[in-house]
Amino acid sequence: xxxxxxxxxxxxxxxxxxxxxxxxxxxxxxxxxxxxxxxxxxxxxxxxxxxxxxxxxxxxxxxxxxxxxxxxxxxxxxxxxxxxxxxxxxxxxxxxxxxxxxxxxxxxxxxxxxxxxxxxxxxxxxxxxxxxxxxxxxxxxxxxxxxxxxxxxxxxxxxxxxxxxxxxxxxxxxxxxxxxxxxxxxxxxxxxxxxxxxxxxxxxxxxxxxxxxxxxxxxxxxxxxxxxxxxxxxxxxxxxxxxxxxxxxxxxxxxxxxxxxxxxxxxxxxxxxxxxxxxxxxxxxxxx
Numbered sequence: 001x002x003x004x005x006x007x008x009x010x011x012x013x014x015x016x017x018x019x020x021x022x023x024x025x026x027x028x029x030x031x032x033x034x035x036x037x038x039x040x041x042x043x044x045x046x047x048x049x050x051x052x053x054x055x056x057x058x059x060x061x062x063x064x065x066x067x068x069x070x071x072x073x074x075x076x077x078x079x080x081x082x083x084x085x086x087x088x089x090x091x092x093x094x095x096x097x098x099x100x101x102x103x104x105x106x107x108x109x110x111x112x113x114x115x116x117x118x119x120x121x122x123x124x125x126x127x128x129x130x131x132x133x134x135x136x137x138x139x140x141x142x143x144x145x146x147x148x149x150x151x152x153x154x155x156x157x158x159x160x161x162x163x164x165x166x167x168x169x170x171x172x173x174x175x176x177x178x179x180x181x182x183x184x185x186x187x188x189x190x191x192x193x194x195x196x197x198x199x200x201x202x203x204x205x206x207x208x209x210x211x212x213x214x215x216x217x218x219x220x221x222x223x224x225x226x227x228x229x230x231x232x233x234x235x236x237x238x239x240x241x242x243x244x245x246x247x248x249x250x251x252x253x254x255x256x257x258x259x260x261x262x263x264x265x266x267x268x269x270x271x272x273x274x275x276x277x278x279x280x281x282x283x284x285x286x287x288x
Contacts, residue, residue: 005087005117006036006067010079010107011054013046016092019130020122021054022061023263024090026131027120029062030160033087037068040075076110083115093123093257109257112266113241113249118153125232125261132262135235136164136215140227140252141201143169145269146240148201152208153267154238159209163235166215169198170223194218224252231260238265 009024011017021037028035037054041047051068058066071078083089091108108121124130139154141147151167158165171194198216205214219226231237237260242250249257249266256264 004033005085006034007031007088007090008036008038008079008082008086008117009054009090010075010092011037011039011050012075012092013050013053014092016122018054018057018092019124020090020092020120021057023120023122023131024088025058025061025064025066027088027090028064031087034065034067035062036082036086037066038079038082039068039070040073040078041070042072043070076107076114079107079111080114080116083111083117083119086117088118088120089115090120090122093121109249109254112253112257115268118265118267120236120263120265121257122263123260124263128261130263131161132235133161133163135233135262136166137161137236137238138166138168138230138234139238140223140240141167141169141198142223142240142242143197143201144240144242146242146267148240149269150238150240150265150267151201151205153265154236155205155209155212155214157236157238157265159212161235164213164215165205166217166234167198167202168217168219168227168230169194169201170219170221170226172220172222191218191220224255227252227256228259228261231256231262231264234262236263236265238267241266241268 007024007028009021011021025035035058037051039047039050047070055066055068079089089111093108112119122130137154137158139150141151155165171190195218198218202216237256239253239256242253253266
């Protein structure tokens with residue numbers, strides 16, 4: 001029987017990384033997966049202390065199997081490599097698993113665009129609890145393969161956490177077009193098109209996740225600024241990579257990783273699967 005993919009988390013002893021360990025332990029418990037804590041460092045007493053503390057925090061949060069290990073190398077490269085065997089990669093918004101990390105680490109951005117599994121970057125505005133369970137899970141939808149995969153991931157997280165899922169599509173209208181439409185007293189065809197796109201992307205979500213409350217929301221404005229604003233009222237914001245090419249991040253996703261007020265999950269497109277594997281995976285999504 002194939003092994004269950006783990007929840008992988010980077011530990012470097014920093015505050016953001018320890019919050020990432022706590023979130024990862026909770027995710028592992030919710031999805032019945034083992035937790036793997038990695039410190040990117042040569043085996044030293046310092047690294048051993050970091051891993052021991054991270055394991056203690058994980059076990060205080062959830063009763064899940066925990067594996068710890070050191071790996072030499074660059075944090076982003078090591079975590080990207082290990083993500084091939086993981087179901088989820090969790091990192092703090094600064095640092096990310098290496099003891100000797102640069103002051104302004106780009107680990108979160110790098111693994112966000114390169115990892116083979118969804119990446120959850122734990123960040124939050126000052127004074128906010130992580131996770132903030134009183135707030136909804138928000139997923140950004142634009143109709144791309146990335147965002148359709150993001151809907152699946154967001155729905156599963158919301159269901160497991162007992163939260164509400166808010167699915168948002170932001171459409172942009174140039175001022176000149178808006179002025180012309182208003183002068184002619186025309187309706188908003190773009191808004192209707194946005195509603196249809198959102199409905200299409202959410203089709204089947206309720207059936208796949210019974211009991212999940214989903215609120216579709218269409219907004220006019222700048223996708224980047226609208227989602228940054230929404231991050232202030234979200235428990236978690238789930239987005240697609242959004243870039244052109246397999247290893248690129250879109251402008252909006254990049255901005256959320258740098259300036260969002262809540263944790264951000266980045267989801268790449270679903271890999272193409274052979275027909276013989278589809279029934280197997282469709283029947284086993286909860287366990288991995």
